[in-house]
Amino acid sequence: MLQTQISRRDILKIAGVGGAGVLLGASGLTGVLTAFGANPFVDDDESVDNKVNFYGKHQSGILTKNPKHVYFASLNCTAGSKAELKELFRLWTTYSVSLMNGQLVGPNSANALLPPPDTGEAAGLDPAHLTLTFGVGPSLFEKKELGLAHKKPAELKDLPHIPKDQLDPRYVGGDICVQACADDPQVAFHAVRNLIRAARGKVTLKWSQTGFNSYKQKGKKVETPRNLFAFKDGTGNPDTDDAKEMDKVVWVQPGQSKSWLTGGTYLAVRRIQMHVETWDRTSLSGQEATFGRHRDTGAPLGKKGEFDEVDLELKENGKPVVPENSHVALARKVKDRILRRSFSYSDGINPDTGAFDTGLLFMSFQQNPSQFINIQKSMGRADKLNEYITHRGSALFACFPGVKKGSFLGAELFN
Ligand SMILES: C=CC1=C(C)c2cc3[nH]c(cc4nc(cc5[nH]c(cc1n2)c(C)c5CCC(=O)O)C(CCC(=O)O)=C4C)c(C)c3C=C
Numbered sequence: 001m002l003q004t005q006i007s008r009r010d011i012l013k014i015a016g017v018g019g020a021g022v023l024l025g026a027s028g029l030t031g032v033l034t035a036f037g038a039n040p041f042v043d044d045d046e047s048v049d050n051k052v053n054f055y056g057k058h059q060s061g062i063l064t065k066n067p068k069h070v071y072f073a074s075l076n077c078t079a080g081s082k083a084e085l086k087e088l089f090r091l092w093t094t095y096s097v098s099l100m101n102g103q104l105v106g107p108n109s110a111n112a113l114l115p116p117p118d119t120g121e122a123a124g125l126d127p128a129h130l131t132l133t134f135g136v137g138p139s140l141f142e143k144k145e146l147g148l149a150h151k152k153p154a155e156l157k158d159l160p161h162i163p164k165d166q167l168d169p170r171y172v173g174g175d176i177c178v179q180a181c182a183d184d185p186q187v188a189f190h191a192v193r194n195l196i197r198a199a200r201g202k203v204t205l206k207w208s209q210t211g212f213n214s215y216k217q218k219g220k221k222v223e224t225p226r227n228l229f230a231f232k233d234g235t236g237n238p239d240t241d242d243a244k245e246m247d248k249v250v251w252v253q254p255g256q257s258k259s260w261l262t263g264g265t266y267l268a269v270r271r272i273q274m275h276v277e278t279w280d281r282t283s284l285s286g287q288e289a290t291f292g293r294h295r296d297t298g299a300p301l302g303k304k305g306e307f308d309e310v311d312l313e314l315k316e317n318g319k320p321v322v323p324e325n326s327h328v329a330l331a332r333k334v335k336d337r338i339l340r341r342s343f344s345y346s347d348g349i350n351p352d353t354g355a356f357d358t359g360l361l362f363m364s365f366q367q368n369p370s371q372f373i374n375i376q377k378s379m380g381r382a383d384k385l386n387e388y389i390t391h392r393g394s395a396l397f398a399c400f401p402g403v404k405k406g407s408f409l410g411a412e413l414f415n
């Protein structure tokens with residue numbers, strides 16, 4: 001860690017101490033160098049509580065468990081050249097490590113005539129397990145000024161239309177994405193706000209979505225969160241502690257795609273409205289038949305425990321206990337697997353209908369978008385859940401591999 005760094009807790013102590021010399025002496029070099037266009041190396045500070053490391057083989061925020069809040073931002077890229085974009089990702093690397101350490105993105109200046117380098121609303125807060133995940137969308141590679149067309153992976157293209165989706169252009173696509181997850185929504189927002197602020201002239205916000213997850217925690221044991229239809233959501237996910245499984249499901253392996261994406265992954269995002277008014281008029285048995293699981297325990301129909309194996313062959317009076325058109329049965333019809341990492345959202349009401357604008361910010365990570373697409377196709381028109389949901393937003397991003405100390409986000413793409 002740079003000796004010159006300053007924690008967000010320290011800022012409160014230092015506040016009020018005048019004199020540029022004092023402040024630069026205490027917290028120094030980072031902001032000064034950043035202001036002159038250089039990016040000093042900032043390391044993970046493992047002495048900080050509630051902190052997730054930035055550096056590693058893979059980016060954070062993909063296998064990182066139990067995120068409570070997300071601020072997801074989809075961005076337009078307005079950089080004029082590849083060199084400009086590369087500089088931005090270098091700067092974002094330094095910023096991301098500082099933010100995930102719970103530090104200011106730049107030291108305060110004593111000059112009150114200047115805006116403070118850090119927007120300040122996370123002052124005094126710890127990192128709250130902040131993770132930052134960056135990806136690039138298909139449209140980035142179509143920008144002639146960036147000269148990246150030859151680096152576009154064949155599979156990085158807009159997700160296909162699915163029956164009944166009613167996409168709203170306000171929630172579609174994006175050149176770049178930033179996913180900020182934290183246990184504190186203000187920490188997540190602060191991170192995205194400062195990243196965007198530092199990128200002025202190089203990116204603009206296209207769309208964004210906040211989301212949340214709530215779960216009971218006893219010691220280290222965490223219960224599966226419930227979605228806004230009250231069902232446990234995430235039970236059937238692959239085991240993120242199983243590295244071999246993650247290499248099969250999530251991480252792009254050497255030779256599978258463009259080399260810059262090795263160790264990275266694809267993020268499929270769907271903003272899915274959930275018609276809670278209709279759901280709340282549905283019987284419990286109807287709700288359980290929709291998912292193929294019990295609402296209370298999360299167990300597959302016909303079973304007792306949440307993690308009992310789903311048995312699609314189980315019959316009662318000649319009929320499958322887990323209905324063939326249930327969400328889970330259809331998801332299991334194909335052999336493809338994905339890692340879901342979704343969040344509920346609640347965005348007020350739709351002024352035209354008076355209905356809640358609420359639902360699921362569905363996010364899944366997979367080594368090839370075809371895994372998501374095959375599951376989506378299997379669900380197709382048949383999924384009983386379709387009666388209660390409408391897909392409103394959609395985007396696909398290729399998320400960079402992790403960053404080695406001394407390197408920067410997307411180095412393999414830009415070098
Ligand atoms: C194409 C991928 C999927 C979309 C889109 C999707 C939307 C969606 N899902 C729920 C709620 C639940 N999904 C559950 C399981 C489940 N869902 C998918 C895929 C998509 N879901 C998969 C691959 C699975 C796992 C199937 C398995 O192998 O068992 C469940 C059951 C519990 C669990 O495993 O998480 C729920 C509940 C909603 C509400 C929704 C759109 C709003």
Ligand SMILES: [Fe+2]
Nearest residue numbers: 327328331340
């Ligand atoms: Fe699902």
